[in-house]
Amino acid sequence: MHVLANDDRSMLGDMNASEFHKYGHHVIDWITNYLTHVEEQPVFPRLMPGDVVRSMPRHAPGQAESMETILSDIYRLIVPNLTQWNSAGFMGYFSSTASAPCILAEMLESTFNVSRMLWRTAPAATELELVVVNWFRELMGLPENMFGMLHHNSAVLHALVAAREAIPCMHAAREGLAGRPEIPRLRLYMSAEAHSSVEKAAIVLGIGLQGIRKISTDSILRMDVNELEKAIEEDIRDGYLPFAVVATVGSTSTTSIDPVPQIVRVCEHYGLWLHVDAAYAGPAAMLPEKRWVLAGCEHADSFSVNPHKWLFTSLGCSILYTRHPKLLKSALSLTPDYLQDTAHGEDEVLNLMDYDFSLPHRFPALKLWVVMRYFGREGLIARITEHCRLAQLLLTKVETTPEFECLAPVPLSVVCFRAHPRGIDNEDSLEALNKQIMARINDAGNYFLSHTRIHGKYTLRVALNNIHTMEQHIHSLWEELRAAYHIEYGLWQRKGSGTRPGSMHMLTLPSRQIEGEKKEFV
Numbered sequence: 001m002h003v004l005a006n007d008d009r010s011m012l013g014d015m016n017a018s019e020f021h022k023y024g025h026h027v028i029d030w031i032t033n034y035l036t037h038v039e040e041q042p043v044f045p046r047l048m049p050g051d052v053v054r055s056m057p058r059h060a061p062g063q064a065e066s067m068e069t070i071l072s073d074i075y076r077l078i079v080p081n082l083t084q085w086n087s088a089g090f091m092g093y094f095s096s097t098a099s100a101p102c103i104l105a106e107m108l109e110s111t112f113n114v115s116r117m118l119w120r121t122a123p124a125a126t127e128l129e130l131v132v133v134n135w136f137r138e139l140m141g142l143p144e145n146m147f148g149m150l151h152h153n154s155a156v157l158h159a160l161v162a163a164r165e166a167i168p169c170m171h172a173a174r175e176g177l178a179g180r181p182e183i184p185r186l187r188l189y190m191s192a193e194a195h196s197s198v199e200k201a202a203i204v205l206g207i208g209l210q211g212i213r214k215i216s217t218d219s220i221l222r223m224d225v226n227e228l229e230k231a232i233e234e235d236i237r238d239g240y241l242p243f244a245v246v247a248t249v250g251s252t253s254t255t256s257i258d259p260v261p262q263i264v265r266v267c268e269h270y271g272l273w274l275h276v277d278a279a280y281a282g283p284a285a286m287l288p289e290k291r292w293v294l295a296g297c298e299h300a301d302s303f304s305v306n307p308h309k310w311l312f313t314s315l316g317c318s319i320l321y322t323r324h325p326k327l328l329k330s331a332l333s334l335t336p337d338y339l340q341d342t343a344h345g346e347d348e349v350l351n352l353m354d355y356d357f358s359l360p361h362r363f364p365a366l367k368l369w370v371v372m373r374y375f376g377r378e379g380l381i382a383r384i385t386e387h388c389r390l391a392q393l394l395l396t397k398v399e400t401t402p403e404f405e406c407l408a409p410v411p412l413s414v415v416c417f418r419a420h421p422r423g424i425d426n427e428d429s430l431e432a433l434n435k436q437i438m439a440r441i442n443d444a445g446n447y448f449l450s451h452t453r454i455h456g457k458y459t460l461r462v463a464l465n466n467i468h469t470m471e472q473h474i475h476s477l478w479e480e481l482r483a484a485y486h487i488e489y490g491l492w493q494r495k496g497s498g499t500r501p502g503s504m505h506m507l508t509l510p511s512r513q514i515e516g517e518k519k520e521f522v
């Protein structure tokens with residue numbers, strides 16, 4: 001019996017083997033060409049909202065369509081309308097990149113299509129997951145007593161399930177929170193810089209946004225531990241039940257690093273669960289000179305890191321580590337009869353679905369394993385080291401140019417800065433000027449930047465964790481930024497101070513030739 005039928009297309013069943021072989025080779029050729037030339041496309045596509053919908057038929061096809069037609073529509077209608085995260089110029093948000101070995105692994109992952117709910121539904125996937133999370137834990141210098149597992153995302157949600165389960169006599173997973181007058185309102189602490197996924201987790205877990213207390217930060221955006229202690233004391237007096245603190249190592253906005261060792265002491269003193277969110281920054285701890293970023297994290301009750309951010313692994317690869325896997329299991333394990341493994345006793349095998357919200361679960365361990373082996377510890381360290389070096393290079397340019405200023409320290413690979421010409425100190429004008437500069441950069445198509453706000457100031461933000469970004473891109477980005485600045489500042493001056501700078505930006509910078517679909521084949 002063959003899975004792929006041998007020829008006749010009129011037969012039922014899957015695509016036949018020779019077609020699969022033909023298009024499989026074609027797709028790999030196409031991907032190779034795409035990755036080689038992706039920088040020639042604008043990073044942000046030139047389209048209007050709704051354009052993609054308008055380009056599609058209103059109804060699903062009734063008759064089979066040929067792979068030629070389908071692929072050519074992907075190349076013609078989809079690819080040019082994507083934001084090109086693969087482009088070396090993509091420096092927005094955290095620029096997650098899927099490295100080539102990861103792409104190959106993901107093709108295999110979708111071929112196997114196993115769900116690692118039970119050990120028996122995917123023995124190798126279950127065990128490989130343990131192997132790779134332990135490898136990575138050791139590379140980051142975290143202790144062996146941390147059980148780890150992979151999630152597609154939302155590791156923090158799982159961490160907070162365990163934290164909620166750790167509250168004595170609460171049994172929230174079993175009994176819920178609503179309608180229980182004996183239960184005080186829960187309180188969760190995070191800094192004002194923590195990621196929105198913590199708030200979303202609080203929404204889902206019945207803690208509610210009002211159950212979160214945001215702790216203010218110091219001048220460099222680290223959680224103020226004195227404020228934390230004061231807030232806990234105050235909440236206890238007011239009848240709240242403090243239960244957890246989320247510390248951030250590498251905040252999304254500026255990569256600020258909360259003082260985890262002090263937060264550990266506060267958590268120990270008040271008996272609170274400590275979750276450390278190191279989604280982006282965790283891999284930096286592989287570098288001996290950056291190991292300090294995880295100081296104190298060995299005492300965390302749970303810890304999350306996303307290899308899909310800075311470990312060259314495609315999206316959908318987050319790790320949750322916890323010293324209390326039993327709590328996760330007691331909150332989340334539910335085994336319907338048809339999933340009972342009657343061949344093995346409960347303690348004989350690890351069924352990862354017992355620690356997870358979702359039942360079907362892909363096999364992301366495969367791509368992480370391939371990436372870790374293909375680059376090796378040294379290769380990963382070299383790339384992360386280079387990203388940190390590039391960030392320092394950009395920082396030096398910012399600091400040595402009088403018209404620009406840096407707005408946050410650069411411990412890792414994100415640089416936050418703005419244009420600030422002498423004589424303009426009005427915040428609204430500076431915001432308008434910097435918005436115009438960013439729009440000009442993004443419209444030109446060679447780079448894609450996103451912004452943040454630091455102490456209320458509109459801030460340009462360059463994230464350098466894209467595997468394709470090289471030194472030459474920093475130099476040419478800087479030239480574009482300076483040129484954009486001069487044009488926008490010039491417009492502002494011509495209109496006379498007092499008005500907002502450059503409310504138009506028609507003079508777009510010369511952008512690279514767009515090659516578009518003509519280069520594609522089929």
Ligand SMILES: *Cc1c(COP(=O)(O)O)cnc(C)c1O
Pocket residue numbers: 094152153154155156194195197248250251252277278279280306318
């Ligand atoms: C990106 C990011 C997250 C998001 O994590 P998911 O696993 O995708 O939910 C969480 N925390 C920080 C600091 C991040 O930068």
